[in-house]
Every structure is written in C-alpha cells, then in structure tokens.
Amino acid sequence: MVLDNLSSSLKNSLKKITSALFIDEKLVNELTQEIQRSLLQSDVNVKLVFNLTNKIKSRFKEEKPTKEAPKKEFLINIVYEELTNLLGKEKDDIKLSNKKPFKIMLVGLFGSGKSTTIAKLANYYKKRNYKVASLGLDVHRPAARQQLKTLSDQVGIKCFIDENEKNPNKIYKKFEKQFKDFDLLLIDTAGRDSLLQELIDEIKSLNDLIKPDERILVIPAELGQTAERQAKAFHDSVNITGIIVTKMDGTGKAGGALSAAAVSGAKIKFIATGENPNDFEVFNPPNFVSRLLGMGDLEALLEKAKEAISDEKSQDLSKRMLKGHFNLVDLYEQMEAMSKMGSLSKIVELIPGMSQLKLPKEVLNVQEGKLQHWRFAMDSMTRVELEEPEIIAGDRISRISKGSGVPASEIRDLLKQYKMAKKMMKGIQGKDPETLMRKFKGKFPGM
Ligand code: GDP
Numbered sequence: 001m002v003l004d005n006l007s008s009s010l011k012n013s014l015k016k017i018t019s020a021l022f023i024d025e026k027l028v029n030e031l032t033q034e035i036q037r038s039l040l041q042s043d044v045n046v047k048l049v050f051n052l053t054n055k056i057k058s059r060f061k062e063e064k065p066t067k068e069a070p071k072k073e074f075l076i077n078i079v080y081e082e083l084t085n086l087l088g089k090e091k092d093d094i095k096l097s098n099k100k101p102f103k104i105m106l107v108g109l110f111g112s113g114k115s116t117t118i119a120k121l122a123n124y125y126k127k128r129n130y131k132v133a134s135l136g137l138d139v140h141r142p143a144a145r146q147q148l149k150t151l152s153d154q155v156g157i158k159c160f161i162d163e164n165e166k167n168p169n170k171i172y173k174k175f176e177k178q179f180k181d182f183d184l185l186l187i188d189t190a191g192r193d194s195l196l197q198e199l200i201d202e203i204k205s206l207n208d209l210i211k212p213d214e215r216i217l218v219i220p221a222e223l224g225q226t227a228e229r230q231a232k233a234f235h236d237s238v239n240i241t242g243i244i245v246t247k248m249d250g251t252g253k254a255g256g257a258l259s260a261a262a263v264s265g266a267k268i269k270f271i272a273t274g275e276n277p278n279d280f281e282v283f284n285p286p287n288f289v290s291r292l293l294g295m296g297d298l299e300a301l302l303e304k305a306k307e308a309i310s311d312e313k314s315q316d317l318s319k320r321m322l323k324g325h326f327n328l329v330d331l332y333e334q335m336e337a338m339s340k341m342g343s344l345s346k347i348v349e350l351i352p353g354m355s356q357l358k359l360p361k362e363v364l365n366v367q368e369g370k371l372q373h374w375r376f377a378m379d380s381m382t383r384v385e386l387e388e389p390e391i392i393a394g395d396r397i398s399r400i401s402k403g404s405g406v407p408a409s410e411i412r413d414l415l416k417q418y419k420m421a422k423k424m425m426k427g428i429q430g431k432d433p434e435t436l437m438r439k440f441k442g443k444f445p446g447m
C-alpha cells in the first residue's frame with residue numbers, strides 16, 4: 001500500500017502496546033517518540049506532529065479507560081483517533097447533484113496530474129452509472145488536448161476538444177449546448193510551472209464563465225509540506241472546493257501532503273495511487289488510518305491478549321512480582337490464562353518478537369505437554385503448598401505425584417522453575433517492566 005514505511009513503523013510501535021505488561025506513562029512517552037519519528041520521516045509538519053503527540057499524552061492522562069475499552073484498546077484508540085484528526089477527521093467526498101451536467105473543474109500546476117485524474121474521475125463515476133464527458137481547456141501545451149482525448153478514449157467517455165482554438169472560453173462556449181446530454185462534465189485546465197498571476201487570471205475567467213459546481217485542486221504527494229502553501233494560494237484566489245492528492249505511490253513523503261492539505265481549509269476528496277484509471281480512491285481518513293495501522297491484524301492480537309489475561313490481573317500480578325510476592329497460584333493463573341489462548345505455537349505467532357525466535361514445532365509441543373502436567377500437579381496441591389511452594393519436599397512430592405499421576409521428577413522440575421523465577425524476580429525489582437517480561441519469558445518457557 002501507499003506510505004509503506006510509515007505504515008510499518010506505526011505498526012511496530014503499536015505492537016509494543018499489545019505486548020506490554022504495563023501501560024504507563026513511560027510506555028506512552030516511548031510510543032509518542034516513535035510516532036513522532038515516523039511522522040516526521042513521512043514529512044508531516046513538526047508543529048502538527050507535536051500537537052498530535054501532546055494530544056495523545058494528555059488524553060491518556062485525562063481520559064479513563066472503560067470496561068469495554070481497557071487500557072490497551074484505550075491507548076490504541078487514542079492514537080487512531082488523533083491520526084485520523086491529523087488527516088482531516090472524516091470522509092468528505094464529492095456528491096453529484098441531479099443538475100445536468102454537474103461540472104467539476106480541475107486546477108493545479110503543470111504536471112500535477114490533472115489530465116490523468118480526469119480519466120480516474122471519469123472511470124469512478126462511469127462505474128456508478130453517470131454519463132460522463134471531458135472537456136480539454138489546456139490550450140498552452142501542444143499535446144495536452146490530444147493526451148486528454150487518448151485518456152478519455154481509454155475509459156470510454158466522450159471528449160470535447162478543439163485543437164485550433166487558443167482561447168479556452170471560446171472552446172467552452174462552442175460545445176456548451178452539447179453538455180446537457182451528460183450527467184457529469186470534467187474540465188481539464190492549463191497549468192504553469194508556478195502559481196503566476198496569468199494562471200490565476202485564466203482560471204478566474206473560466207470560473208466566471210463556467211460556474212463549476214466543484215473546483216478541485218490537484219496536487220502531487222511529493223510536494224510534502226509545501227502542499228499547504230499551494231493549497232492556500234489556490235484557495236485564496238479561486239476558492240477551491242476540494243483537493244485531490246496524486247502520486248501517492250511515488251513517495252514516502254505523502255504524509256506531508258496529506259496532513260498539509262487537510263489543514264488548508266479545503267478537504268481532500270480523493271487520492272491517486274498510480275497511473276492507471278483504477279488507482280484511485282475516495283479519501284476516507286478513518287479507513288485510511290485503520291489500514292495504515294493494520295487494525296485488522298491488531299484487533300486479532302488485542303482480542304487474544306484480552307482473553308488471555310485481563311489488564312487488571314496482569315497489573316496485579318506485575319505489582320506482586322515486583323514486591324517479590326509470587327507463588328504457584330500466580331503461576332497457575334498465568335497458565336490457565338495461556339491455555340485459553342490456544343496452542344502455544346499460535347501464541348508465539350501472535351506475539352511480536354516471539355515469532356522471531358523460530359522455535360521448532362517439536363519444542364513447542366513438548367512444552368505444551370509439560371505445562372499440562374504442571375497443571376495436573378498443581379491441582380493436587382493444597383492451598384498452603386501453592387502459596388508457599390518452599391514447603392514442598394519429600395513426602396509432599398510423592399503425595400502430589402500419586403494424586404496427579406505426574407512423575408515426581410516433573411514436579412521437581414516445576415519447583416525448580418518456580419525457584420528460578422522467584423530468584424530472578426527478586427533480582428530485578430524496580431527494573432524496566434519490558435526487560436522483566438523478556439527475562440520472565442526466557443526463564444519460563446511457555447509464558
Ligand atoms: P497535468 O499536467 O496536471 O495534466 O498532469 P498529467 O495528468 O499529464 O500527469 C503528469 C504525469 O504524472 C503523467 O506522466 C502521469 O502519468 C503521472 N501521474 C499522474 N497521476 C499519477 C499517480 O497517481 N501516480 C503516478 N505514479 N503517476 C501519476
């Protein structure tokens with residue numbers, strides 16, 4: 001998709017949330033720093049970026065997670081909403097009225113993609129059963145009119161051009177009567193290398209004559225942040241009603257053009273993502289951000305994490321562990337939670353980072369069997385034994401082994417694992433929770 005780099009760096013940042021044990025200010029700070037870096041790399045304006053990350057931080061502090069949206073979902077949702085706001089909040093597409101014809105005039109600098117976009121718009125509305133025609137009013141470049149004719153033929157619409165006439169107003173008048181047969185007239189205009197008074201005057205004059213229902217500015221994504229200046233200039237002089245950002249496929253800087261255009265006062269209507277007529281879509285900020293963040297994958301991941309361990313429980317457990325309270329009951333609860341998640345190999349696939357360990361299937365299966373035995377063994381323990389596993393020795397081990405059918409050697413393994421974990425936890429009290437979790441996973445295969 002477009003903005004691949006931004007997408008993958010944002011996805012990675014969000015994965016941190018889903019795999020984190022603690023959702024606290026420290027994590028939010030790390031997260032917002034990463035988001036800053038990603039957005040700046042895609043050329044979003046520094047001020048916009050800082051506004052966005054400050055908003056995320058303050059909302060995280062001020063708003064409260066709910067039962068329906070516990071901390072992880074809560075935080076992800078804030079990030080999602082603020083990115084959506086950055087890109088213009090909601091969809092604002094062009095709605096054609098019943099007027100015949102509805103007139104859309106495209107303006108923009110030379111090479112921005114106006115003519116190509118005519119073919120895309122034609123294709124889009126033709127598919128929706130509108131009778132579409134194009135009108136070529138770029139009289140300055142010799143091949144421009146022929147290019148529009150070729151593009152129009154490609155998508156199968158009528159194209160009005162006059163190769164010999166130098167005055168665009170006259171061309172419009174010449175064909176005016178015939179336009180009534182069409183639902184939609186797409187008007188191609190001339191561009192210049194820069195926004196000169198000449199160009200403005202020509203567009204103003206056409207505007208007065210044609211009275212288009214929409215005046216759409218076409219800007220290429222590679223403009224980055226300068227898109228805002230251009231959009232403002234066009235907006236001030238010819239009062240544009242919307243923007244189409246083209247060449248989204250050709251740059252990693254498209255974040256700059258999208259966010260800049262969004263603040264210009266005219267909304268982005270469509271984006272173009274390639275040279276073909278089909279490389280075109282309505283710009284829908286919420287959907288766009290969902291795709292950018294890979295929300296589909298993320299939802300699955302969150303769903304699993306939620307089932308496995310409630311946020312409260314994990315917070316509880318983390319606190320207990322940091323205080324050095326950790327017993328077999330905690331271990332048992334963790335295991336129960338893990339077993340709800342399905343097979344260990346599936347979990348490994350879902351947890352970012354874990355999948356990179358590339359554990360062979362046999363290892364995973366053996367561990368699953370082992371966890372199952374440990375659970376049987378714990379079912380045969382008394383409450384006191386679970387809470388103070390240190391007292392489990394000799395006779396108790398044989399009793400538990402008989403009761404559960406689990407060999408004494410495996411029960412000793414369990415106790416050994418438990419002691420190692422406890423010792424490790426004492427050693428790392430007060431340390432970074434993420435490091436903790438990593439070590440915890442390492443010592444407790446299957447956790
Ligand atoms: P105009 O001068 O504004 O009419 O611009 P054109 O429509 O002639 O487009 C200029 C060049 O940009 C052409 O070579 C197009 O094929 C190319 N172009 C336009 N839109 C896109 C797009 O979305 N992606 C890519 N990759 N190229 C595009």
Ligand code: MG
Nearest residue numbers: 114115138144
């Ligand atoms: Mg052109």
